[in-house]
Amino acid sequence: MTTATTTAPAIRVRHLWHRFGRFDVLRDVSFDVAHGEIFGFIGPNGAGKTTTIRVMSTLLEPLAGRVEIDGYDVTIDPDAVRKIIGYMPDHAGVYERVTVREYLEFFADAYRVPTAGTSYAVVDAVMELTDLTKLRDKLVATMSKGMKQRLQLARTLLHDPKVLILDEPASDLDPRARIEIRDLLVELRNLGKTIFLSSHILTELADVCTSVAILERGRLVVSGPISEIARRLEPPPAPAPSEGAPAVPAPSPSEVRGSPRPTFNAAGGSGWGAAAPIPTRTVKLRVLAPGEAVAAALTGMPNVHRVAPGPAHTVLVTYAGDDTMVAYIVRALVMANIGVSGVEPERNELERIFLEVTKGEVQ
Structure with a gap:
C-alpha cells in the first residue's frame, strides 16, 4: 500500500x-x-x-x-x-x-x-x-x-x-x-x-x-x-538598442500628429500602406467616438498595426506587445479626448493558447 x-x-x-x-x-x-x-x-x-x-x-x-x-x-x-x-x-x-x-x-x-x-x-x-x-x-x-x-x-x-x-x-x-x-x-x-x-x-x-x-x-x-x-x-522581445542609442518612449498623440495616418478600414483590412510586423494580439475597445477618430489618435504609434470596426459599436486595435502596450493605447485615446468605456481582448487568453498549440487533428 x-x-x-x-x-x-x-x-x-x-x-x-x-x-x-x-x-x-x-x-x-x-x-x-x-x-x-x-x-x-x-x-x-x-x-x-x-x-x-x-x-x-x-x-x-x-x-x-x-x-x-x-x-x-x-x-x-x-x-x-x-x-x-x-x-x-x-x-x-x-x-x-x-x-x-x-x-x-x-x-x-x-x-x-x-x-x-x-x-x-x-x-x-x-x-x-x-x-x-x-x-x-x-x-x-x-x-x-x-x-x-x-x-x-x-x-x-x-x-x-x-x-x-x-x-x-x-x-x-x-x-x-x-x-x-x-x-x-x-x-x-x-x-x-x-x-x-x-x-x-x-x-x-x-x-x-x-x-x-x-x-x-x-x-x-x-x-x-x-x-x-x-x-x-509570447514572441521574443525586440532587441535592445545599441549602446549610446537614445531610448524611444511610447509617443503621445501630440508627438505623432505629423506622422502618416492609418486608415480606418471598414472591411477589416490593414489600411496601413507599408508592410507591418505580424500582429500578435487584438484588443477590443468600446469608445465614445467614431472609429476614424480612434485611428487618427493612434497615428504613428509604434507596434500598432491595424484599427478596424468590431461588433456592437466597438473598435479592434491590433498590436504587438503585452498589457503595457494596451495601457499606452488607452492613454493615447484619453489624451485625444476620446472616452474609453471598455477594454477586453478580442479572444480570451485560453482560446488563444488552444488555437496556437493545437493543430485541429482528431483521432
Whole structure:
C-alpha cells in the first residue's frame, strides 16, 4: 500500500497510456494538479479526456503509467482514492421518482456518511451549499437539466471529498445554469477543494481555471498555469538598442500628429500602406467616438498595426506587445479626448493558447 504525503500534489499523472484494441487512446500523458486549483482538462471530442478521468476515478486500469490522487495510487489503493474523490461523470442519470432530499439521503447512506439517528445534517449542509434547500421536497423528475446537474454535484459532496473530478459538468446547460455552476465551483475552491474539470467549451473554463492541460489525439500538448503558458507563447522581445542609442518612449498623440495616418478600414483590412510586423494580439475597445477618430489618435504609434470596426459599436486595435502596450493605447485615446468605456481582448487568453498549440487533428 502506498502512503499519502503532505507534499504530494492533489493529482499526479505520469506516463499514462491506454489502448482499446490496437488504438492508442492515451499516449505518454504526464501532468500535475496542485492542491486548491481549478484545473481545466481541455481537448476536442475523442482526445482522451474521459478515458483519463475514468483512470483517475479508479473505473479503468491503465495500460501503462501511474496515477496518484493525494499520494494514493489509483491501481494499488483504489478504496483509499474513492474516499477522497468526488466523481461526476458526463451525462450521468439520476433517480427521478424520489424527492431531492430522498435522493441525497440515499447516497449519504451509500457513502456511509455518519448520521445521528434519523438526522441527516450533512444532507442539509450540502443542500444549502448547492442552493437546493428550497427544492428539498421537489420530485427529481420535474427538475430542469441545470438543477439535475446541481443535484449531481451535491451528491458528489456528501462525503466531503478533497478532490472533485468533473467530466463536462456544464454540458447541455443553458447560459444561466452554466453561470450558476461556474460560481458554485469557485465557491468550492474557496472552501479548499481541488477541482479537476474536463471540458471542450473554453468559455466555461477561462474565467475559473488557474491551470490547464490541453490534450490532442491522446497526447499532452501543454500543461501548467494559464499565465505561464501564455508567457511561453509570447514572441521574443525586440532587441535592445545599441549602446549610446537614445531610448524611444511610447509617443503621445501630440508627438505623432505629423506622422502618416492609418486608415480606418471598414472591411477589416490593414489600411496601413507599408508592410507591418505580424500582429500578435487584438484588443477590443468600446469608445465614445467614431472609429476614424480612434485611428487618427493612434497615428504613428509604434507596434500598432491595424484599427478596424468590431461588433456592437466597438473598435479592434491590433498590436504587438503585452498589457503595457494596451495601457499606452488607452492613454493615447484619453489624451485625444476620446472616452474609453471598455477594454477586453478580442479572444480570451485560453482560446488563444488552444488555437496556437493545437493543430485541429482528431483521432
